[in-house]
Amino acid sequence: MFKSVMVPVDGSEHAHKALEVACQLIKDSDTTLHILHIPEALAHETTLIWGIGAVTLETTSSELEKYGRELIDRTSREASALGAKHIDTTLAQGEPSRTILEQAKRLGVDAIIMGSRGLGDFSSLVVGGVSHKVSHSANCTVITVH
Template sequence: MFTSILVPVDGSEHARKALSVACQLARQEGSTLHLLHIPEELSHETTLVWGIGAIAIEASREERENAGKQVISRAAEAAREQGVTEVETVIGQGDPARTILSEAKRRGVDAIVMGSRGLSDLQGFVVGSVSHKVSHTAECTVITVR
């Protein structure tokens, strides 16, 4: 059913759960997982999953990108540990919702599997969550994981 699945990962617990669901689907179908990370400026300090430390509010762009490389690398490792053999990674830039949508279209994915909330929870309440924007605009199936 899904031969190609895009999974945005931001280091949050919701993204980790979404990756787990995507891995289950990918194993059943022999799908390719496309892991996407978009480094963001956060309005608060946070600790990322996969054993990566906190990202300070005042972190430089380079520090965020280095943390992003660790996030996507650890996510790819986690996918392989869960039995997925075809894993591709990409680091994007820009508005998360738009970047996810354009990457999904560019890669022609059958589905996007993403967490219902990410690291920028507070902003989501004010301007609408990334998952909400993606699910209402994507041309493919979107599975939102809580």
């Protein structure tokens, strides 16, 4: 059905469910799974890290890269255990919705499968979250998992 799909991950339960759905959709196929993580600094010097949540860090770029790489490595191992055969990973910087859209275009993905909510703050619910922005602007299929 799809030749390639992208799953943006941020450590939230919704992103984890999106990964599971993506792996179910592509299991036993030659579809490439692109896993994308965009470390996002929050207010009060917290950083989002999968499996840990939002923690206070001295957020240097090397630390963000280290924790982001750990997240992507864990996610990649899990995707493989869930049946994904071809896995590509990307650690990117930037505003999440824009970066997801740019990476999807660059990679030529057929679908973006993402969580309906991430670990972001309450303002994203009021202003319009990342998944909402991506679903309205993507040039490919977007599947939002709750």
